[in-house]
Amino acid sequence: MATQTGITIAGPNEPYTVVNNILRPTPGPKQALVKTLYVGLNPSEPFMHHTGMLITSWPAVIGSDVSGVVLEAGADCEKIQKGGYIFTCVPVGISEFSPFQETFLVNEDWVFKKGENIGLEEACTVGAGLLTAGLALLEGQGLELPAAGSKAPQKDSWVIVMGGSGSVGRYCAQLASLAGHKVLSSCSPSKNELALRAGASATFNNRAPIEEQLAEIERITGGKFARIVDASVASLDLSVRALETVSKEPVKYFATVDDWSDMTVPDSINLYRVKLGMLGRSGDEQEHITRKVAEMVSVFQAHINTGQLLPLDYHLVNGEGWEAIIAGVADMEAGKLSKKPVVKAQSE
Ligand SMILES: NC(=O)c1ccc[n+]([C@@H]2O[C@H](COP(=O)([O-])OP(=O)(O)OC[C@H]3O[C@@H](n4cnc5c(N)ncnc54)[C@H](OP(=O)(O)O)[C@@H]3O)[C@@H](O)[C@H]2O)c1
Incomplete structure (x- = not known):
């Protein structure tokens, strides 16, 4: 050989x-x-x-x-x-x-x-950023994208991305804004531009005290959000508190890229943990993820070709x-x- x-x-x-x-x-x-x-x-x-x-x-x-x-x-x-x-x-x-x-x-x-x-x-x-974001938002939170080449109607609702300056976070912002949502991203102040260029309408400082971050989320969104993705693996408490105390939506979704820590969230929140690492492996959950990735690749390919995903x-x-x-x-x-x-x- x-x-x-x-x-x-x-x-x-x-x-x-x-x-x-x-x-x-x-x-x-x-x-x-x-x-x-x-x-x-x-x-x-x-x-x-x-x-x-x-x-x-x-x-x-x-x-x-x-x-x-x-x-x-x-x-x-x-x-x-x-x-x-x-x-x-x-x-x-x-x-x-x-x-x-x-x-x-x-x-x-x-x-x-x-x-x-x-x-x-x-x-x-x-690859990793887009597929991880896709699992979080499309598979985990039911977000729907418009057909490639068309524009989704603008919605009066926000998606919050914790870690909106990172690779996964920037693809979350691209997908959520493509789906017609406004995006609020957390990041270090020095990385505001990165987060905004990826499609965020607003940002807040991810290193500020948690009470300050909650106040910013409330001020900017007015509670009009049902979905948070934690692409930072550092924002579980903030996300749960924002969904429980700031969100005015009846159904709440929290997706996280942390698939290794012990964690629980209140029953009122739908939790989804991204497991891209299961791609290509055997087992029911693994094969489900593998099928989802294949579906997403074909959907995202069309949006990449039209320049709607960058x-x-x-x-x-x-x-x-x-x-x-x-x-x-x-x-x-x-x-x-x-x-x-x-x-x-x-x-x-
Ligand atoms: N479960 C899965 O299937 C899966 C798949 C892919 C990736 N991941 C994991 O996803 C994570 C993100 O990956 P990535 O490639 O996007 O990483 P990355 O580009 O390094 O981004 C990390 C993000 O986290 C933020 N962050 C870092 N420390 C923080 C803190 N203390 N408080 C708040 N925010 C903080 C950063 O914000 P600033 O730099 O602006 O402060 C940045 O936005 C990694 O842990 C990776 O292992 C998991």
């Missing part, structure tokens, strides 16, 4: 190692073998590296957001062909699907086709190759990168 280069981790918290003996996977009928060109870095990389959680076998290859070129398409692929460009967030923790190596497998239902209106670098800012600002990490990815992850962990990190893995 052919071998290839890439980055492996021997076990939880073991160092990243550049190797040349990874087995090159073979695509099934509805799969393709893709050459990694750019990767987008996410908090999931340090999470998997340090805890070993989500990883299905060792030594492990990891990675999440990616853009690349199809080298070989399985016999039953209809959407993607050899030589085409794709981008996506892979099923994380499964080595043969992971992009920190020369080539990796994709299932064609889980990938976006790259069109002319999006570059290979910015394309790898989309990629994020990004920081292109210096250099190219596996060492550049390792350095990029270290810089992200050290908090040195304020925008979504993107790294060139290989030339075509």
